[in-house]
Amino acid sequence: MRLHRNLVYTTIDSLNAIFNEKEYADKVVARALKKDKRWGSADRKFVAETIYEVVRWKRLYSEIAEVKEPYNRDDLWRMFAVWAVLRGYPIPDWRQLEGTPERKIKGRFDELSKIRVYRESIPDWMDEMCAKELGEEIWTKELAAQNKQAQVILRVNTLKTTKDKLRAILMDLNIDTDYLKDQPDALVLKERANVFMTDAFKEGFFEVQDASSQLVAHFLDVKPGMRVVDTCAGAGGKTLHMASIMENKGQLIAMDLYESKLKQLKLRAKRNGAFNIEYRIIDTTKVIKKLHEKADRVLIDAPCSGLGVLKRNPDSKWKLQPEFIDNIRKVQAEVLENYSKIVKPGGKLVYATCSILPSENQEQIAKFLNTTEIGKSFNLIKDAKILASESGFDGFYMALLERKL
The missing domain is CATH 1.10.940 (N-utilizing Substance Protein B Homolog; Chain A)
Known part of the structure; x- marks a missing residue:
């Protein structure tokens, strides 16, 4: 050595x-x-x-x-x-x-x-803030977990193959994987490997997506034939997962503020064989208003601090600033209030973040339900708080809301 x-x-x-x-x-x-x-x-x-x-x-x-x-x-x-x-x-x-x-x-x-x-x-301010919100004991465990190397998790693209077939293909390339309990589309690599160089990736048989992130599409309860809107689609990891669950049937609208991200998603969708996706840039409020009360399912994968994925993005510890966290909480509240109007009566919405802070998660949902006019038309069905120290995967939060008839 x-x-x-x-x-x-x-x-x-x-x-x-x-x-x-x-x-x-x-x-x-x-x-x-x-x-x-x-x-x-x-x-x-x-x-x-x-x-x-x-x-x-x-x-x-x-x-x-x-x-x-x-x-x-x-x-x-x-x-x-x-x-x-x-x-x-x-x-x-x-x-x-x-x-x-x-x-x-x-x-x-x-x-x-x-x-x-x-x-x-870790920076002093971040340590103090997280300890205050989570408590010393939970934060100490969570911080230690966030300093471990992230595992490589694959999400099988069921539009093109099955979990068993993909596992066999990778095994022939000396890439060994394991199944994950209660994760229908996930394979975890036993050892790190450059999976992006494989023909299986180039042919769209899988995407790399953390196990916690893979829970979101199933949590939203999307089904073939629905009209589904991903309001903060980005490069589209969760959009593509929903497309595969929907079996390319129905309408999946991917929205984002940034055209560059939707261009990335288009390339990924082509590779994945996902062709029920429409792309809309949020350049005016009209884009949202046109969809008011039109969607069976809405995903709000909200912008957040990313404090649940420090193991994956360790440099964000040094780039984040307290002012950013204060600002992002305001953005989350606005996004939740504006985009929730897309859900039709009887439809469902998932609010998700890759943060572990209650102020970005449970507190945002409570504030939305109790203090906003649109929020009062929703019921909280269930929520899930995922800690890296308990799951071994990314820290995450998801809340499933249903709009009253």
């Missing part, structure tokens, strides 16, 4: 882009993995996982390395050295790593691991 110079240089360049140029980690990693065509799967795995690890533990590593933002290249090397020592790599005799204080690093790690904000590497 030794460090390879070209892989480490790429890692340092990538960390500079994320920390100093404020680029998104997933985009930086994708670019880094294309840097050298000669790299094997082990090389690419090292680059991707090391970048994410240093991003995830930024606060802890920078404290141990005694460096502060903005980081210069020497600072980034010192943080990398902390990572290497804690992961048990022998430190090579490179100029950038000269004088790495291995014993001091291990000592500081033991010392700082007693303090939650360092042990779990």
Whole structure:
């Protein structure tokens, strides 16, 4: 087990882009993995996982390395050295790593691991806010769970294949999967693999979608032949799942503020063989008004803090700001009030977020039902709060509402 110079240089360049140029980690990693065509799967795995690890533990590593933002290249090397020592790599005799204080690093790690904000590497304000909303005990467990590497979950596209057939196809490619209990469309990878390079992905046999996210379409109780509206469709993971459950029968309207996201969805839908989807950009209020009381089912996958998916997006810990959370709560309330009007009497609505904060979830629903005119025409049928510490998957919230006849 030794460090390879070209892989480490790429890692340092990538960390500079994320920390100093404020680029998104997933985009930086994708670019880094294309840097050298000669790299094997082990090389690419090292680059991707090391970048994410240093991003995830930024606060802890920078404290141990005694460096502060903005980081210069020497600072980034010192943080990398902390990572290497804690992961048990022998430190090579490179100029950038000269004088790495291995014993001091291990000592500081033991010392700082007693303090939650360092042990779990999180900003003070976020730690305080989440502890206040969830309680110290739940937040401590949840934070530890959010610092574990996310599993790769596939959602079988039942428009093109079955779970058993896909599992067999992947097994022939030496990609082993397991079934997930109570998840009719899910397969979980036993080991991480680049599934996007397989013919099965290119032919639309599956999408990568977390197990918690896969619950939403079933929670909404969509059926073939219905008129269904996905109001915040984005690139369309849940839209495509609903299309498959609907067996391409009925009308599925995917709406979003951003045309670029709907263009992505169109490409994915073509690959998936989903052809009952209509695309509408929300560029005026008329787009919503035209659909008032017209839909059997409405999904509001609301914009949120993303505090349930930190394991998947560790850089969001450092990008999120308290003002954003305050603002997003107002947006959620507006979206819920405006888009709920699309549901026809007797129809159903699901409000979902990938947040674990009650103020974005249960409290939003209670406020909607009790204080808004449109909210008083709905009943809460059921809701589900999913914590990563309990499920092993993303933190999520879903509320199913039915409009009174």
